[in-house]
Amino acid sequence: MSTAPAIAPLLFGLILAAGPVGLSAQTAGAGAREPVRMLRIPSGLYAPFTRDPKDAAQVRVSAFLMDELPVTNARFLDFVRANPKWRRSEVGSLFADSSYLADWDGDLVPGSKAPPDSPVVHVSWFAARAFARWEGKRLPTTDEWEYAASAGYSRVDGWNDQKLRADLYAWFARPSPPVLPSVDTAKANYFGVRGLQGFVWEWVEDFNTSLVTGESRADSSVDADLFCAGGAVGSRDTGDYAAYMRTALRSSLKANNTTSSLGFRCVRDTADTASDP
Amino acid sequence: MKTALLLPLALAATFASGAAPATDCCPACSQALGQGAYSRASLYQLDASFTDDGGRPVSLGSFRGRPVVLDMFFASCSNACPLTVTDMLAVQRSLPTSQRGRVVFVLVSFDDQKDTPEALARYRAQRRLDGNWVLLHGDGQSVRELAALLGVKYKRSQDGAYAHSNLLTVLNAAGEIVHQRIGLVGGLDQVAGALVAAAPQAR
Numbered sequence: 373m374s375t376a377p378a379i380a381p382l383l384f385g386l387i388l389a390a391g392p393v394g395l396s397a398q399t400a401g402a403g404a405r406e407p408v409r410m411l412r413i414p415s416g417l418y419a420p421f422t423r424d425p426k427d428a429a430q431v432r433v434s435a436f437l438m439d440e441l442p443v444t445n446a447r448f449l450d451f452v453r454a455n456p457k458w459r460r461s462e463v464g465s466l467f468a469d470s471s472y473l474a475d476w477d478g479d480l481v482p483g484s485k486a487p488p489d490s491p492v493v494h495v496s497w498f499a500a501r502a503f504a505r506w507e508g509k510r511l512p513t514t515d516e517w518e519y520a521a522s523a524g525y526s527r528v529d530g531w532n533d534q535k536l537r538a539d540l541y542a543w544f545a546r547p548s549p550p551v552l553p554s555v556d557t558a559k560a561n562y563f564g565v566r567g568l569q570g571f572v573w574e575w576v577e578d579f580n581t582s583l584v585t586g587e588s589r590a591d592s593s594v595d596a597d598l599f600c601a602g603g604a605v606g607s608r609d610t611g612d613y614a615a616y617m618r619t620a621l622r623s624s625l626k627a628n629n630t631t632s633s634l635g636f637r638c639v640r641d642t643a644d645t646a647s648d649p
Numbered sequence: 650m651k652t653a654l655l656l657p658l659a660l661a662a663t664f665a666s667g668a669a670p671a672t673d674c675c676p677a678c679s680q681a682l683g684q685g686a687y688s689r690a691s692l693y694q695l696d697a698s699f700t701d702d703g704g705r706p707v708s709l710g711s712f713r714g715r716p717v718v719l720d721m722f723f724a725s726c727s728n729a730c731p732l733t734v735t736d737m738l739a740v741q742r743s744l745p746t747s748q749r750g751r752v753v754f755v756l757v758s759f760d761d762q763k764d765t766p767e768a769l770a771r772y773r774a775q776r777r778l779d780g781n782w783v784l785l786h787g788d789g790q791s792v793r794e795l796a797a798l799l800g801v802k803y804k805r806s807q808d809g810a811y812a813h814s815n816l817l818t819v820l821n822a823a824g825e826i827v828h829q830r831i832g833l834v835g836g837l838d839q840v841a842g843a844l845v846a847a848a849p850q851a852r
Contacts, residue, residue: 428807464689464690464694465689465690466689466690466691466692466694466798467694497797498794498797577793578793578804580793580796580797580801580802580803581802581803581804623802626797626800627797627798
C-alpha cells in the first residue's frame, strides 16, 4: 500500500518525459487464428532480483514453454467471445477494475485504439489467468519470466548486452503510445521470445510476492509491522534499474487492477527437461 | 500505468482514514439472507475449495449470512501470526454475547505443504480455538487467489517460512470486505465494531 507514494514520482517522471511515439501498420486478424508459437526455454540458473539473505543467490528454473509473443487483442477477443463472463460489461469489480479493456470500443469490438495484432492491455491478473486456463496454459512465475527476460538479443546474459540496455532505457524514457504497436515489431531475444522487454509490462502468476514498500529504489527495509519476516529482503544489483521498475510495479498492483501498458503472455510446463545440463 | 499507481494511493487513503467502503446495506443483507447470486463485490464468487482441520471440504460461500474475520497465516510461524491469532481471540472475547456465536473466525494457511488438516487440528488444540473458528488448508492456486482478493502479499523463502502481509480482514454477511486492519498493532475495537455492524439484523 505504501509503495505508491514512493514510486509514483519516479514513474510519473518517466511517463511525462516527452519522446517520439512509434506507430505501426495494422494487419487484419480475421478468421480462425493459428495458435501462437511456444518456445522452449531450457532450464538454467537465475539470480532473483530480491531475496532473503538466507536464500541462495541463484535458483534453478526448470525448462518450460513460453508464448513467443504477448497476448494480442485478437486472441483476447476470441476469449471473451467464448467466455461471456469476461466481457467488459459482465465482469465483476472484484476481478477487474473499472478500466478493464478501457481501450476497446465495446464488449466484442476492440476498435481502432486496440488493433488486433497489438498486445492486449487493461487486463487484470484474474482475467489473464482465466485466459491462460482457457488456452490450457498458465501465467509464468516471476522466476520464469525474469529468467526468460534475462537473456539479451544475442547472448544469454542480457545484462551484458549493451544494445538491450540501451533499448530498455529508451523505452522507459518514452511515454506509452496511445495505440500500442503490433507484436510483429517486437524483437526476439536469445531464446527467440519476442517483446519480453521494452514492449508492455506483463503479469506474472505470483506478482503478489513483491514485498517491497516505501522507498523502492533503495529498498532498504520493509515496514516490519506490515510484513511478517519481510524486513531483510535485499536486492541483487542496485544498477539493474529495469528490475527495480518491474518489482516496484508488481508490488503496487492489486489483482483486479488494469492499466494501459500492462498485458501478459502464457507459459506451459514441458515434460521434456531431461536434456538440459 | 497511472491507474496502477493511483489506485493503491486511493486505497491507502481509504484504509488510513479507517473508513469502511460504503456498503448498500439493504441489498447486501437481503442477499446474505437469501439464496440469490453473490454480489459483485463478494469474495464468495471465488471458485476455490479448501479443506478444514477435520478434513472436510469447505467453500468460502458456506460462511454466507455470518460476519467473518479472516487472517492468512502459517502454523509454524513464530513471528507475527501468533500475535494476530491472540488479537483475534481478544476480538472474540470483546464481542457482545449476542454476537459471539455468530461471527466466524477463519485462519487460512499459506503453507500448502506442512499445514495439512492434521497439522491445523494440532494448532487448534494448541491455541484452544473453539467451534466458531475454521482453520483452512488450500492448494497453492486457491491460496494465491484468496490472497490476491484480500490484497495479501506473501513469499515462501527457501527455508520454508513465509514472509507475508499482516492483514486482518472483516467480511460482512454477503462476503464483502468491510474492514481491514493493516499491520500488527491496535485497531481491535474497529475490527469488533465492523463485525457487529456487519451482522445481519435479526428479523
